[in-house]
Amino acid sequence: EAQVTQNPRYLITVTGKKLTVTCSQNMNHEYMSWYRQDPGLGLRQIYYSMNVEVTDKGDVPEGYKVSRKEKRNFPLILESPSPNQTSLYFCASSLKIAGVYEQYFGPGTRLTVT
């Protein structure tokens, strides 16, 4: 089954404790991205990757890191989480069809930083 998986689905942590949210896709998509979704602010892109070893900042990259060592995996790293990073996070991979990127989202990771 074609899918994007994220782990963990739920995470409660404390300020300053490094964490990683994993993302994996089995569709051989080159383009992957991370979003956060907050009430009243909608979906905002954190980082994206056009291909292996190619990553770039999205709209809200501060406090986050990513890596793309393999095509299928795109982990999101919070080196020192803070309460303002409490949010719902989505990983997405994209297929380019007729010049348009169609996004396939993972199920989400709900992160709470206390």
Place this chain on the structure above:
Amino acid sequence: TQLLEQSPQFLSIQEGENLTVYCNSSSVFSSLQWYRQEPGEGPVLLVTVVTGGEVKKLKRLTFQFGDARKDSSLHITAAQPGDTGLYLCAATGGAGNNRKLIWGLGTSLAVNP
């Protein structure tokens, strides 16, 4: 700043009613997508429209891209409880960037049995 404005923000209707939700902008886009997000899940792509005036149908859902490619509408006929969810529009091609998606805040739809 390019914005996509969705209206209404919230909509609660009875099963069997028809409804239309809107996605508007002052910018011209090369394509527009509609996604539905159910509680606890990620958004799922419903449709992509690329041509001004284009109409696409997906069962009881009808999507239209405005002639000037600045707006779009989603019409649901005979809504069912399974249609409940957050409907998001997203557009590409503004300011010559075909890769970046601009997202609306969504219309939260509740269909009551």
